[in-house]
Structure formats: C-alpha cells, structure tokens
Amino acid sequence: xxEIDPTRLDLAEEFRQKPxxxxxxxxxxxxxRMRSEPFEGHYVLxxxxxxxxxxLGRFGPSPADPIDFTGHVFAxxxxxxxxxxxxxxxxxxxxxLPLD
Amino acid sequence: MPKIVGYTNRLSxxxxxxxxxxxxxxxxxxxYDAEILRLICGDDSPHGAGFKAHSVAGSINGRYPGRKQRxxxxxxxxxxxxxxxxxxxxxxxxxxxxxxxxxxxxEQTLIAARAVDRPGQPGWAMTLDAEGRLRFEISDGRVxxxxxxxxxxxxxxxxxxxxxxxxxxxxxxxxQVGKIAETRATAKLSVDRSALAAAPLTIAAELVxxxxxxxxxxxHFDGKIASPGLWWRDGGDRSAxxxxxxxxxxxxxxxxxxxxxxxxxxHDGILVNLxxxxxxxxxxxxxxxxxxxxxxxxxxxxxxxDDLHDMQWETDFSWTIPADLPSGIYAARITxxxxxxxxxxxxxxxxxxxxxxxxxxxxxxxxFLAYANSHHGYEDPLSEVCYGAxxxxxxxxxFLKERRDFGISLYDRHRxxxxxxxxxxxxxxxxxxxxxxxxxxxxxxxxxxxxTAAGQTFDVITDDxxxxxxxxxxxxxxCIITGSHPEYHSTQMLDAFEDYLQKRGxxxxxxxxxxxxxxxxxxxxxxVIEVRxxxxxxxxxxxxxxxxxxxxxxxxxxxxxxLGRAPQALVGVGFVAEGFDANSYFIRTEQSxxxxxxxxxxxxxADEKIGDFGVLGGAAGYELDASDPALGTPAHALVLAxxxxxxxxxxxxxxxxxxxxxxxxxxxxxxxxxxxxxxxxGNDGAVFSTGSITWAASLCHNGYDNNVARIxxxxxxRFLDPRPL
Numbered sequence: 001x002x003e004i005d006p007t008r009l010d011l012a013e014e015f016r017q018k019p020x021x022x023x024x025x026x027x028x029x030x031x032x033r034m035r036s037e038p039f040e041g042h043y044v045l046x047x048x049x050x051x052x053x054x055x056l057g058r059f060g061p062s063p064a065d066p067i068d069f070t071g072h073v074f075a076x077x078x079x080x081x082x083x084x085x086x087x088x089x090x091x092x093x094x095x096x097l098p099l100d
Numbered sequence: 101m102p103k104i105v106g107y108t109n110r111l112s113x114x115x116x117x118x119x120x121x122x123x124x125x126x127x128x129x130x131x132y133d134a135e136i137l138r139l140i141c142g143d144d145s146p147h148g149a150g151f152k153a154h155s156v157a158g159s160i161n162g163r164y165p166g167r168k169q170r171x172x173x174x175x176x177x178x179x180x181x182x183x184x185x186x187x188x189x190x191x192x193x194x195x196x197x198x199x200x201x202x203x204x205x206x207e208q209t210l211i212a213a214r215a216v217d218r219p220g221q222p223g224w225a226m227t228l229d230a231e232g233r234l235r236f237e238i239s240d241g242r243v244x245x246x247x248x249x250x251x252x253x254x255x256x257x258x259x260x261x262x263x264x265x266x267x268x269x270x271x272x273x274x275x276q277v278g279k280i281a282e283t284r285a286t287a288k289l290s291v292d293r294s295a296l297a298a299a300p301l302t303i304a305a306e307l308v309x310x311x312x313x314x315x316x317x318x319x320h321f322d323g324k325i326a327s328p329g330l331w332w333r334d335g336g337d338r339s340a341x342x343x344x345x346x347x348x349x350x351x352x353x354x355x356x357x358x359x360x361x362x363x364x365x366x367h368d369g370i371l372v373n374l375x376x377x378x379x380x381x382x383x384x385x386x387x388x389x390x391x392x393x394x395x396x397x398x399x400x401x402x403x404x405x406d407d408l409h410d411m412q413w414e415t416d417f418s419w420t421i422p423a424d425l426p427s428g429i430y431a432a433r434i435t436x437x438x439x440x441x442x443x444x445x446x447x448x449x450x451x452x453x454x455x456x457x458x459x460x461x462x463x464x465x466x467x468f469l470a471y472a473n474s475h476h477g478y479e480d481p482l483s484e485v486c487y488g489a490x491x492x493x494x495x496x497x498x499f500l501k502e503r504r505d506f507g508i509s510l511y512d513r514h515r516x517x518x519x520x521x522x523x524x525x526x527x528x529x530x531x532x533x534x535x536x537x538x539x540x541x542x543x544x545x546x547x548x549x550x551x552t553a554a555g556q557t558f559d560v561i562t563d564d565x566x567x568x569x570x571x572x573x574x575x576x577x578x579c580i581i582t583g584s585h586p587e588y589h590s591t592q593m594l595d596a597f598e599d600y601l602q603k604r605g606x607x608x609x610x611x612x613x614x615x616x617x618x619x620x621x622x623x624x625x626x627x628v629i630e631v632r633x634x635x636x637x638x639x640x641x642x643x644x645x646x647x648x649x650x651x652x653x654x655x656x657x658x659x660x661x662x663l664g665r666a667p668q669a670l671v672g673v674g675f676v677a678e679g680f681d682a683n684s685y686f687i688r689t690e691q692s693x694x695x696x697x698x699x700x701x702x703x704x705x706a707d708e709k710i711g712d713f714g715v716l717g718g719a720a721g722y723e724l725d726a727s728d729p730a731l732g733t734p735a736h737a738l739v740l741a742x743x744x745x746x747x748x749x750x751x752x753x754x755x756x757x758x759x760x761x762x763x764x765x766x767x768x769x770x771x772x773x774x775x776x777x778x779x780x781x782g783n784d785g786a787v788f789s790t791g792s793i794t795w796a797a798s799l800c801h802n803g804y805d806n807n808v809a810r811i812x813x814x815x816x817x818r819f820l821d822p823r824p825l
Contacts, residue, residue, distance in 0.1 A: 020489060021682035021747045022767070028748040032485055039481035047494040050535065051146065054492070063479040063501065064515070067493075080490055 002033050006093035012085065013099065019081040034088040039063070043084050045077060054080050101499045103127045103440030104166075105528040106432065107411070110627065111465050112562040115451045118420045121432050121444060122413035124528075125166035129436035132166045134417065139429045139445070141549035141800075142534025142542040148715045149549050149800035151535060156430065160419045166436060169414060172373075173505035174320035175407035177303030177328075177359050179369035182213050183345045184298040188332035189268040193226050193236070195303075195328035196382050198258050198400070199321070200516035206230055208321040209306040210261065211328050214239075215299040216307055223299045225306060226263055227319065228253060234276050234283075236263035240295035247272040247287035254280040258326075258382040267293055269336065301367075303328055303348075303359070304375070304403035314412050315372060320405035322516040326350060326381045327399060329363070351399035354378050354391050354651055357624065359401075374409040374522045374628065376402040378651035380644065389646050392654040397646075404514040408507035409628065410526035421448055427559040429463065429548060431534070443533050445541065447562045456576040457559040458820050461547060465525075466563040466588040466619055468541050469629050472529040473500050474509035476640045488681025488749035494537075496530045506530070510631045511640045519641035521651075525627040538716060538797055544583030547610060550799040551581075554813060567592050567621060571599040578604075579819040584611040584796045585723070588619045588629065591655065594665055601670075602782040606819040610812065612774065612793040613675045613723035615667035618660055620650035632657025636755040638678060661731065661755060669732025672777035673725035673791040679750030679766065683721025683794045685712035686741035686776060696825075697738050697778055699818045700788070703810050710741055710776075711808045714798030719808045724750070724774035725791035737779035743792065746772060778815075784824050788815045 011027045023031065037043075040061045045054040046069070056072035059065070074080040089097040106123040113119045125132060140152035155161075185191050197210055207227050214223030220241030229235045232252030238245055253259050259278035266273065266289065274285045300307055304325060305317035329347035334340050346364030353360055355378075357371045371377075378391040381400035391398035427450040431443040447463050450456055477483055478491045478501075493501065500506055507527050508520045532541040551558050559577070566573050567590045574580055574596060586609070594615070601607060617637070619629045633639045634648040637659045648657050656663060667674035687709060692701055704710070711719020720743030727733040746766035756771065757764065766772040774791040781787060798808040818825070 022745065023748055025748075025767070031488075035484040035488075036482060039479075042481055042484070042491070044478060044491045044493060046498065047492055050144065050494075059478075063475065064504070077490060077492060084490060 004092050006095045104436045105442050106444040107528045112447050112565045114449050115421045115423045118418050120415040120418045123416045124169035129166040132436040135161045135433045137433050142545040144535045160417045171505040172316045173408045174405045175373035175375035175403045176305035179301040182298035182301045190333040191265040192331040194262040196326040198324035199255050200323040207319050209319040211303050212306045213299045213301040240291040243291050245289045247274045247285050249283045249285050324400040324402045350401050351395035373407040380646050390649045406504045409524050450559050457557045459579040460559045460561045460577045461581050463562045464583045464586040468532045469523045470510040470588045472509050472523050473506050474511050476511035546796040553804050571596040574600040579606045581608045584793045586614040587616045601785040604783050605785045607787045609671045609789040612725050620652040622652040634658035636662045638753045666731040668728045671789045672733050672737045673789045676726045677750050677772040678723040681749050682747050683718030684745045685718050686710040686743050688741050691738040692740040711798045713801045716794040716797040719795045719798040720774045720792045721794035723793045726775040734779045739775050741776040743774040
C-alpha cells in the first residue's frame with residue numbers, strides 16, 4: 001500500500017493550487033490513496049441548494065444509512081476539497097498538515 | 101427535497117395524441133399549478149446559457165388539487181384467486197430459495213396466502229425471519245401456529261424448503277435441505293382448518309392491501325425462487341395417496357411477466373414490478389449460457405425489494421397535443437407552496453404526415469431511461485477516485501437516497517448487490533430534468549439552445565419511436581443530430597441508422613460514448629428497457645455468467661463492440677476513455693486540411709485550440725471516443741482533430757486492454773483522446789462525429805460565437821445542402 005510522505009508539503013501545495021486537472025504523478029498517488037477510502041466514513045458533500053452551500057458529511061455503514069455531518073460548511077466544492085485533503089492528510093500520516 | 105414530482109405515461113407524443121400527467125405532492129400540498137413549457141435550455145449554472153423556456157397556451161394550464169400518491173416498490177408473484185386447500189391429512193408447501201440478502205433485515209416472505217380482507221387475516225406464510233431462519237405460520241384468524249428452524253437458510257446457495265402441515269398428527273414440520281446444511285423443526289398445530297379459505301397467493305412478498313388495480317405488499321424477499329408448489333397427502337407413509345394443488349414452473353414464459361403452473365389448473369399468475377427473469381436456477385451448471393437453449397436451467401426468478409415497474413399513480417390531467425404545436429422538447433412545470441417545483445418532460449414529434457423540418461434532433465430517451473434515478477455516483481466507494489472530485493449529493497440525490505421506492509437505474513446495484521437490468525419511465529425520473537447536472541437530458545438541451553439561437557428550424561424525434569418505426573422515422577430528414585451521450589441502442593435502431601446513412605442520410609453525432617450498450621424492449625412492456633452487461637465495458641457491475649442474454653428477446657446483451665457492431669463502424673469513433681475532473685480541447689490534424697473537410701473548417705485558424713472554453717471547461721471531456729480501423733472506422737474517414745492535455749483521471753476503458761499494465765492514463769497513453777471524425781457514406785450520406793460528451797456544452801460560449809459553434813454550424817449548413825459532398 002502506498003504511504004503518504006508527510007514531509008512532501010510540495011504535493012499538498014500543488015493540490016491547493018490546482019485541485020482538479022493534471023497533477024504530478026506523485027500527487028496523483030496521494031489522491032488515489034485518499035479517495036479510495038472505504039464506503040463507511042467516506043467524505044461526501046451535501047449540496048443544499050442548486051449551487052450551494054455545501055455541508056461536509058460522512059457515509060454510514062451502507063448507502064441506506066444516514067449521513068453523519070461533520071459541521072463543516074463551504075460556499076464551493078473547490079473550497080471543500082482543500083479541507084478534506086487536510087483531514088485525510090492528518091488521518092493517513094498521523095500529522096497535521098502545516099499549511100492553511 | 102422535492103415537494104412535488106410527476107411523470108407521464110409516455111415520453112413521446114405526436115399532435116392529436118394524448119398524454120397523461122401524474123403528480124404527487126410529497127409534502128401534502130393541497131393544490132398545485134401546472135403550466136406547459138417549451139424547453140430551450142436547462143443550464144441555469146452561473147456561467148451557463150441560462151434557463152430558457154416558453155410558456156405554451158394549453159387547455160391544461162391551471163390549478164389542480166394536490167395529493168400524495170402512494171408507491172409500492174418491490175417485485176413479487178401474484179395469483180389472484182389463490183389455491184383452495186382441501187380436506188386432506190397433510191398440506192405441503194415447498195420451494196427452492198437462493199437468498200441474497202447481504203445483511204440482516206426484517207422478515208422476508210417467500211410464499212404466502214392470507215385473506216387480507218378478513219378479521220385476523222386467516223391464511224399461511226412461509227418466510228425467513230429477521231435472522232434468516234425458515235419460518236412457517238398458519239392462522240385461522242383467531243389462533244396462530246408456527247414453526248421456525250434453528251439456523252439461517254444459507255445465503256447465496258440453493259436450498260429446498262418444505263413445510264408440512266399435518267392435520268392428522270397436529271404438527272407443523274419444517275425442512276431445509278441443501279448442500280451446506282440440513283435442518284428440521286417440528287411445532288404443534290392448533291388452528292381450525294375449517295376457518296381457512298382460498299386467499300390471494302403471493303410469492304416473494306406478502307399482500308397487505310388491494311386497492312382497485314393496485315396491490316400493496318410488504319416483507320419483500322431478496323433472492324431467487326424456483327419451483328414453488330403446494331401439495332396434499334392423505335397419510336404419513338410413502339404409500340399414502342398424494343396430489344398436487346399447484347406447482348409453478350418459472351422456466352415457462354421467461355420472456356413474459358406471467359407465472360404458469362406445470363401441474364394444477366387455473367392457478368397461473370402474474371409478476372409485479374419486474375423481477376429479473378432468465379436467471380440461473382438450481383440445476384444450472386454452466387453448460388448453457390443462454391436461457392432459451394435450456395429453459396429448465398433457468399427455472400428461477402430473482403426478486404428484489406427495490407424492483408419497480410409502474411408506480412400506477414392516478415392521472416391528474418391529460419393533454420391532447422394540438423395539431424399546430426411545433427415539434428420540440430416540452431415539460432409540464434408543476435409548482436406548489438413552499439417553492440415546490442418540478443418539470444415533467446415529454447417530447448413532441450411532428451405528425452407522421454406533416455411537412456418535416458430539414459433536420460431532426462434525436463433525443464436519447466433510452467439513455468435517459470438507463471440512467472433514471474441513478475444512485476451509482478455515490479453508492480460505489482470508488483466513485484471519487486473515478487471523478488477526481490469529492491462526491492456530491494444535491495437535493496434530488498438526497499431525496500432518491502431516502503426514497504429507494506422511486507426505483508434504481510441500470511447503473512445501480514439492487515440492495516442485495518445484484519445489478520439492475522430493467523428500467524421504466526412509469527415513475528418520476530428526477531435526473532431527466534432541466535436545472536440539474538449537465539448530463540444527458542439537461543446537457544442535450546444545449547444543442548436545442550444552439551439550434552434555436554441559430555434560427556434553425558428543427559424537429560425532435562426520440563429513441564423509443566426510432567426503435568418502433570425504424571428508418572422510416574429518419575428518411576424525411578436531410579440531417580439527424582444526436583445529443584451529447586446517445587449510449588443505448590437496440591438492434592432495430594442500429595439497423596435504422598445504417599439504412600439511413602446508405603440512403604443519403606447525414607448524421608451529426610455530437611457526443612461521446614455513443615452506440616455503446618445494447619438494449620432490448622418488450623412489446624407487452626412499453627416504456628421499459630433491459631440491459632445485460634457482460635464481461636467487457638466500463639460498467640458498474642457485471643452480471644453473473646449465464647445471465648447475459650436479454651430475457652425480453654433471448655438476444656445476447658453487452659457492448660455493441662463485443663457483439664460485432666462496434667460504434668466505430670457506424671460513426672467512425674467509439675469509446676476509449678473517460679474522466680470527470682477537468683475537460684480539455686482539440687487541436688487540428690493534418691487530415692483537417694484535406695479539401696474534403698474544407699467546409700468544416702471555414703473560419704477556423706490552422707493553429708486554433710478548438711473548444712478550450714465552455715461551461716464545462718472544455719469541449720473535449722467526460723467520455724471520449726476515437727477512431728479505430730480495426731473496429732470498423734472506414735478507411736476513407738478523416739480524423740480532423742484530437743484532444744490533448746487530459747488529466748490523470750482520464751483512463752483507457754477496460755475493453756481496450758487485454759491485460760493490466762501501468763501507464764493507462766492520459767498522461768502516458770496517447771490512446772486516451774477524443775477524435776473529431778468525418779466521412780462520407782453511400783449515396784452521398786455522411787457522418788460527422790465529435791467523440792466527446794462536453795462538445796455541446798461549449799456551443800453557447802461567448803454568445804454562440806466560438807469555434808465549436810462555428811464548426812458545428814459549418815457541418816450543419818453543408819449537411820442540409822442537398823448538393824453532393
């Protein structure tokens with residue numbers, strides 16, 4: 001299993017600058033690891049209106065189960081990507097990401 | 101959450117024909133308003149072309165009383181008249197079951213006959229209890245006797261389940277016999293047999309109410325059932341007289357919605373809500389892969405708690421299409437208090453004998469059906485890796501997450517994990533709406549918007565009518581334009597296209613991942629399509645071996661490419677890759693400077709990036725098609741442009757790979773690209789293909805003044821010009 005190197009802050013910065021589109025090969029590995037978390041607890045955005053706001057939640061054990069909201073609210077999906085990246089970075093590396 | 105939703109009894113309608121509208125006020129609004137709109141553009145996104153629709157003066161516009169309409173999802177077998185139990189010493193109920201539940205759930209009924217209209221509901225039921233154990237219960241309306249096995253019936257294995265109600269011995273005996281385990285149980289029987297009477301018999305659910313034509317059920321069984329039957333004996337030893345009340349043989353009429361008895365007269369029944377037929381039964385061993393080759397191997401039906409055919413809602417209003425209503429895409433806009441709003445779309449074709457417009461837009465109604473009320477975008481845990489973006493559930497998705505009874509799509513798995521193979525339009529299809537994600541229906545309105553802005557007269561035709569009428573639907577048009585994602589087609593539809601293109605027909609395929617999956621329909625089931633996904637293709641599930649032939653027709657299912665009619669042979673390009681995080685653009689190839697293609701590039705610079713703009717970020721995106729001579733791209737086809745700079749999430753589709761190996765994304769594999777292709781067909785027909793789903797979303801950029809609109813307009817103008825190409 002690919003392990004995220006917590007010293008590679010350059011990859012986090014690359015993602016912050018450009019969350020969608022072409023990434024470096026190493027950042028893509030980081031994202032693949034982060035995004036392939038199991039269904040239970042998987043982060044999901046709940047869009048309340050036609051174009052927002054977005055509330056962050058996590059799936060329950062199965063699709064039929066209720067979503068557990070984390071309390072985060074975002075104006076855009078792009079904004080949410082960075083917060084979830086930081087949350088996953090901490091979970092997978094055991095270290096808080098020292099970037100805003 | 102949607103406060104009001106609706107559907108129609110048909111998607112396609114012509115002047116003089118009537119269409120019924122069925123509406124439910126989900127939160128109990130006492131009244132609602134309805135208005136017919138002609139839809140032009142559904143893209144209400146901040147940088148989109150804007151929502152555009154024209155009100156249509158219609159006799160049905162006005163205020164209506166509201167009500168919440170009921171839904172009864174979950175499939176079952178139904179024998180209305182039931183089976184009278186005679187005065188014999190023993191009554192035996194038996195069937196083979198293959199439970200597929202993945203987790204413990206509430207009681208599931210295998211077979212039951214209870215009189216729902218009598219006090220105490222006398223009757224009997226064979227069920228699996230909440231722990232999955234076989235249980236039999238019988239009641240005379242006052243006293244109930246029951247027996248339950250001690251261990252669960254094994255999941256995903258066949259077991260023969262028997263209940264003997266022995267009046268002479270005063271006991272119920274239960275047996276479960278199978279490869280994994282055998283269990284037995286006995287319990288005291290103390291009900292009054294004379295109080296029992298024939299009651300409606302159900303298989304895979306229990307009846308709770310009969311409301312006119314509608315049946316309401318509960319305790320749906322998830323799994324397969326084979327050979328259910330009822331017998332009698334007049335004693336406990338082998339020599340005792342015995343006989344059959346009824347044995348249903350599900351190998352009979354696999355292509356129907358009827359269940360027939362092999363033994364016992366007068367007890368044929370029906371299936372409700374489209375359980376899956378043509379599935380492997382207890383004796384299937386892999387010798388046969390097609391149900392029609394050995395029906396005995398396929399004497400099973402797979403029932404699901406979330407199967408749905410027809411919601412059977414009451415009709416709120418009907419509209420006879422006026423003779424002078426122009427062909428187009430329309431919707432009934434229904435609104436209620438609390439900002440409740442829904443759009444119920446329908447497609448108006450020109451009258452058969454009307455003078456036709458020079459061009460027809462072909463609405464992908466079968467593709468809309470395939471994706472109807474899809475859940476797969478978030479139920480698959482790997483979706484985020486595929487999309488390259490966080491999963492997102494809007495109000496519609498949250499509603500569907502809560503309301504599984506609105507049915508699933510052909511991309512979803514049923515609750516038990518098996519793939520959905522039937523989809524119906526007899527329900528609200530909440531992702532076939534304007535003001536939704538730019539995908540399929542709403543994305544296709546970009547083409548309508550562009551045609552309208554260009555002042556081009558056009559008709560609208562549909563997949564379902566093309567399937568029914570064939571090439572005769574196309575022949576009056578100089579040019580046919582597809583939507584952004586015409587993915588699902590029947591044999592009849594491909595035949596019609598091929599015929600049309602050899603008779604001067606000209607086709608503009610403005611999409612990607614088109615002509616990909618084969619579907620089937622059934623003459624007794626209008627508004628329903630079937631897909632059988634096999635071992636190839638980009639897909640959300642794979643059906644079990646032996647279940648990849650359509651139950652409606654017996655034809656093989658799967659990719660048209662796997663069936664020998666690859667899209668490359670029809671439209672020059674076929675699906676190669678997909679990705680969803682960011683879209684890109686095209687650059688011209690040497691072949692774009694061929695004199696044959698000069699008309700396409702009038703006003704386009706040699707080095708222009710084509711489509712590096714648009715509401716979806718680029719004209720090359722989401723799902724990409726490319727040419728492949730080995731799969732049938734004509735040798736004289738011109739590859740005019742190729743897309744570049746796709747992201748890491750754009751990956752080659754599995755059917756392009758013979759083995760897994762690294763380097764299959766757009767960064768490393770040059771096969772991950774879309775191609776613009778043009779070629780002439782017989783008798784001065786022609787095909788222009790864009791090979792990209794997001795092409796149409798770039799048409800409106802900069803007030804329709806851009807190179808995607810210019811190329812599309814150049815092609816359309818020339819294709820409408822009857823002069824030889």
